[in-house]
Amino acid sequence: MGHGHHTCCNKQKVKRGLWSPEEDEKLIRHITAYGHGCWSAVPRLAGLQRCGKSCRLRWINYLRPDLKRGSFSPQEAALIIDLHNILGNKWAQIAKHLPGRTDNEVKNFWNSSIKKKLMAQNLSDMAAVSSDLASISNLTNSRSTFQGFCSINQNSNLIQTAQMDQIYIPAAQNNPPPPGFDQVNFNTSLLPGLPSFPISSLDSSAYDLPPAWTPSEYQQPQLIDHQQQFIKQEETSMFITGGAAPTQFSNQLPLMGAYEDTSVINGMPKLGEMTNGNDYGMCSSSALQVLEPVSASGFSGFHSGLYASDMQVPAVSHIQFIQSLMSAFNSSSSFSSSSSSSPSLSMSPLPCSGPFLLNPNQPSSWVNP
């Protein structure tokens, strides 16, 4: 009996490894004639020296007639990136939204292709951000209330903030920080209470969202006056921020708008504008390049594709999102720091693991009641 083989396989000797065309034909012939029924019975009935589990896998991942096969389209890749941003490594749930694709296929595609592209893109974005730090800082000063980071704990309390001008982002791994910078960890957890604006721009009902991000937590946009004005004013523009989707890498929230446009609409910062949202992972908008790496401690993925320029709902949702954060800021007494007595917190500002460095020469804006 084999070591570590599944219990269904340990009675008789079973073949392992790649399937031969003859085996495939036997399995296809059996299942098309009789269905698979109980998988553990399939190998005996089909005349295969395989375990039922292997038969099931071969059928589901390779022989099923409704499989699409072939390389992934850019649209499929963009969808995978967005869904992964929302769902994490829930490959089966992601695959449900890609007809003809299996969870195994999606997982392999992610691990072999997308992940590397996103990491490479993130590095180059960081370089761009670093080179633009001065101009960012100038604009940051004009509305520093919004420019920065926060982390939100499980109780929706804002526990950490830092202003943009306190943060240094290394352009590359071998780029040493300026003198006086110390690394700071933005160790965060997901926020259950706030509207989830990246999701809201999609059809939320189409996704298997984690409980904290279900549509019930999200208030549908209502077109009150200033929102209508906002949409009218922006017309065909689209609005994007990065990194606020829950990912396994980061759940920090960018609180800033596009740095190239400091206009404020009804007391709220204008959000980033992106014009080429069609090419997955390759968005060249300066706003995105700034927001994405700044908002991610690892990388948070890229919002593209689905955020087409004719989608105006996200703008409304973003306003609600910013409003929520602003109201949170304006009632800082309700915040707790990472050193608070909240027993549900297991986070600490140190030691650090992210790519951010804190500038101790700048006045601290860390919320610390």
Added chain:
DNA sequence: AAAGTTTACAACCGCGAGAGT
């Protein structure tokens, strides 16, 4: 051209959930 390395993806493994007994 051969050897070495990387990539793509097929297949395996262990685990947990759920149903049945």
Added chain:
DNA sequence: TACTCTCGCGGTTGTAAACTT
């Protein structure tokens, strides 16, 4: 309740093909 069986999932490994040196 405890046990077994089956199924499905996600992480991981194995390997043929493609690519590089």
